[in-house]
Amino acid sequence: MIRVEDIHKHFGPLHVLRGITFDVPRAEALVIIGPSGSGKSTLLRCINLLVEPDQGKVFIDGVQVNRSDIRPEWARQQVGMVFQSFNLFTHLTVLDNVTLGPIRVKGMDREAAQEKGKQLLARVGLAPKAHAYPAELSGGQQQRVAIARALAMDPKAILFDEPTSALDPEYIREVLDVMAALARDGMTMVVVTHEMGFASNVAERILFIDAGVIVEEGRPEEIFQHPKHERTRAFVGKILR
Amino acid sequence: MAKSLEEQGRSRARIFDTIAGIVLTVGAIAFVTDLFIGRTGFNFGYVQSEIPGFLAATQLTFYVTTVSYFAGMGIGFLIGWARTARTASVRKMLRDRNAFLADDERGWETGLKTGGLVAWSGLKYVVRRIADGYVEVIRGTPLFVQIVFAWSVLIVNTPRLNQLELIAGIAALTANTGAYQGEIFRAGLQTVHSGQVEAARAVGLSRWGAMRRVVLPQALRLIIPPLTNEYIGLLKASSLLVVIGVQELTGYGKSEAFRSFKVFEVFAMVTGIYLLITVPLSKVIQAIETRLRIPGLGIQATESTSRV
Numbered sequence: 001m002i003r004v005e006d007i008h009k010h011f012g013p014l015h016v017l018r019g020i021t022f023d024v025p026r027a028e029a030l031v032i033i034g035p036s037g038s039g040k041s042t043l044l045r046c047i048n049l050l051v052e053p054d055q056g057k058v059f060i061d062g063v064q065v066n067r068s069d070i071r072p073e074w075a076r077q078q079v080g081m082v083f084q085s086f087n088l089f090t091h092l093t094v095l096d097n098v099t100l101g102p103i104r105v106k107g108m109d110r111e112a113a114q115e116k117g118k119q120l121l122a123r124v125g126l127a128p129k130a131h132a133y134p135a136e137l138s139g140g141q142q143q144r145v146a147i148a149r150a151l152a153m154d155p156k157a158i159l160f161d162e163p164t165s166a167l168d169p170e171y172i173r174e175v176l177d178v179m180a181a182l183a184r185d186g187m188t189m190v191v192v193t194h195e196m197g198f199a200s201n202v203a204e205r206i207l208f209i210d211a212g213v214i215v216e217e218g219r220p221e222e223i224f225q226h227p228k229h230e231r232t233r234a235f236v237g238k239i240l241r
Numbered sequence: 242m243a244k245s246l247e248e249q250g251r252s253r254a255r256i257f258d259t260i261a262g263i264v265l266t267v268g269a270i271a272f273v274t275d276l277f278i279g280r281t282g283f284n285f286g287y288v289q290s291e292i293p294g295f296l297a298a299t300q301l302t303f304y305v306t307t308v309s310y311f312a313g314m315g316i317g318f319l320i321g322w323a324r325t326a327r328t329a330s331v332r333k334m335l336r337d338r339n340a341f342l343a344d345d346e347r348g349w350e351t352g353l354k355t356g357g358l359v360a361w362s363g364l365k366y367v368v369r370r371i372a373d374g375y376v377e378v379i380r381g382t383p384l385f386v387q388i389v390f391a392w393s394v395l396i397v398n399t400p401r402l403n404q405l406e407l408i409a410g411i412a413a414l415t416a417n418t419g420a421y422q423g424e425i426f427r428a429g430l431q432t433v434h435s436g437q438v439e440a441a442r443a444v445g446l447s448r449w450g451a452m453r454r455v456v457l458p459q460a461l462r463l464i465i466p467p468l469t470n471e472y473i474g475l476l477k478a479s480s481l482l483v484v485i486g487v488q489e490l491t492g493y494g495k496s497e498a499f500r501s502f503k504v505f506e507v508f509a510m511v512t513g514i515y516l517l518i519t520v521p522l523s524k525v526i527q528a529i530e531t532r533l534r535i536p537g538l539g540i541q542a543t544e545s546t547s548r549v
Contacts, residue, residue: 050442068357077445087440091458101444104454146440153444 001026001157001188002079007046007056009039016042017053018212024157027186031199031220034209035235040192043209044159047190048079061156077105080150080158084165086142088134094121094145095130098152106153113152120148124178140171144178157188164195194239200224208232287503288510298493299514305407305489306476309414313475314468316419321426322452323372326365372423379420385481388413392485410482410489418475425467429460466530473519473526480515490514 002024009017016039024030034040045051047058049065049072058066058075065075088097098117102108108116121127124144134142143163150158160179164172176198183189183202193199199206200220208216208223208231216223216232224240227233274283379387391413395405402408433456441451480491488496494511498504 048443050439068354073442073445073447076443081440081443083436083440083443085436087434087436089437089440089455089459091455091462100454101446104450105445149444 001028001061002047002190003057003059004043004047005057005059007043007053007058009042009046009051009053016212017046019056020209020212020214022207022214022217024188024190026188028204029183029187029189029191029202030205030207031203032190032192032207032209033194033199033223033235033239034207038209039212040209041161044081044161044190044192047159048076048081050076050081073105077101077153078156080153080155082143082146082150082158082160082163084162086134086139086146086166088142088145088149090134093131093133094126094137097134097145098149101149101153117148117152120151121145123151124148125174138171139167140174143167143171143175147175147178147182151182157190158182160189160191160193162192162194164193196224196240208235210235283509284503284506287501288506291497291501291507291510294493294497295490295510295514298488298490299518301487301493302476302479302489302491305411305414305482305487306472306479309411309418309479310472310475312411312415313418313422316415317422317424318426320372320375320419320423321428321430323368324376324423324427325430326369328362328366328369376420376423379417380424384413384417384478385484387417388481388485391416406482406485406487409485410479410487414475414479414482417478418471421474422468422471425464425471426460428467429464430456432463433459466526469522469526469529473522476518477515 003022005021007017007020008015020039020043022030032040032043042051046053047060049058052072053066056066057064060075060078063070065072065078088094089100092100095114095117098120099110099113102113102116103110118127118130121130124147126141126144126148129137129141129145134145137145146163147158163179164175167175172195176195179189179191179198180202191198191203203220205217206220206223207214208227208229210231216227216229223232224236227236388410392406392409395402395409395412399405437455437459438451441455442448446454479489482489483492483495486492490511494507498507501507
């Protein structure tokens with residue numbers, strides 16, 4: 001479903017991504033872990049072209065999307081994204097947050113979009129909050145709205161950029177539950193997270209990234225219990241502590 | 242509850258203050274009135290008979306101000322947007338890019354891509370510098386001079402132009418308020434969190450779509466008070482058009498004063514009309530401001546007096 005080939009990215013003199021290649025088959029949940037500054041977020045943003053890779057190829061559903069004859073907006077419609085700090089549109093109600101994309105990008109008519117939006121909000125357990133504003137919600141609720149907003153575009157995959165890192169501990173569970181349900185329903189997901197519970201129970205595969213390269217990849221139990229590389233072992237030791 | 246001695250003293254002092262204030266104010270008004278019109282008295286009949294003329298002039302003031310204000314808003318938005326653009330110098334960009342291309346093949350495709358990138362950021366760079374320069378020039382020169390300059394350009398190039406003064410005046414005011422509104426828009430746009438744009442783009446909105454649907458609605462909320470302030474400032478500034486002979490409120494007052502020699506009555510009326518417009522408007526702003534203000538997120542209004 002998603003394939004990146006030999007991705008490189010520079011920020012000025014900084015070589016952030018140094019040739020990363022991986023595949024995410026349909027319906028797989030892939031978790032990416034790695035120390036901060038290792039390029040995880042940049043890698044995610046290269047997939048939906050919020051950051052344009054300097055070199056390398058990004059494929060979504062078999063189509064190379066980082067080409068001059070494909071609009072990056074088209075690529076972004078295929079892949080949803082959920083951010084660490086939610087980034088809900090503060091001036092819009094919860095329902096309008098969810099329907100903005102379908103109405104303005106896909107040209108769906110308002111009634112249909114709202115109908116669908118309400119269903120999605122019900123799916124993340126927030127139907128009663130449809131007319132609230134983001135500032136009136138808890139962090140966990142905001143993040144669930146953000147997931148509904150991503151789903152509203154009928155994406156082929158969803159990217160999660162540390163979706164629980166900005167949450168108070170008591171709200172983490174509800175967001176992870178929604179994500180686990182999505183994975184069960186067969187959504188293709190790429191998740192940057194340090195939630196080891198989620199990674200071991202939901203992820204099919206884990207990539208460990210450090211200094212812009214994939215150091216190790218494997219099934220969760222391999223990575224967590226029998227890491228092959230010294231760097232992986234050190235990092236896993238720190239986060240499992 | 243009995244008041245302490247100190248408190249009694251303080252409230253007595255307050256009453257004294259108030260009385261003294263009133264006496265001084267009344268005295269000052271009486272003195273000034275006597276100074277200005279003691280010899281002739283205030284001619285109310287004249288004022289009454291001339292009201293239609295003044296109303297027409299007021300209309301022209303509104304017309305000039307409003308047209309310039311909204312034209313300037315368009316300019317201001319574009320200028321403000323351009324000035325939020327991040328630019329890197331082309332030389333630095335090429336250096337960074339070459340640094341990592343060195344150990345790779347430099348095919349024509351990479352070359353084309355690099356060319357496109359350089360062209361795009363070069364364009365951004367140029368637009369940004371033009372916007373910066375425009376704001377510098379306008380804010381660095383007196384509005385008075387800008388008006389005379391606009392007039393001089395027209396009088397030299399198109400001396401037979403119909404309503405030349407009016408057009409020159411509107412052009413100068415538009416250019417002027419454009420720069421000031423540009424600063425207001427820039428502040429407003431920069432206040433909107435960058436994550437909002439990222440989220441909008443991630444949904445699939447274009448650059449313009451993200452601006453229109455997400456950034457502008459949030460920014461406008463913040464800048465309505467300073468924008469309204471700018472309208473008041475511009476309305477007052479339009480009085481400077483008297484210098485090129487536009488018959489707006491001040492210009493009309495000047496001609497009328499020379500015609501009738503009722504100088505004090507005329508300018509008392511001109512002053513009164515400006516006050517009648519600006520005071521209610523500024524009250525409206527205060528109301529809007531208290532209603533819309535988000536704690537810690539307010540934007541300082543530009544000083545509308547600093548331009549003159």
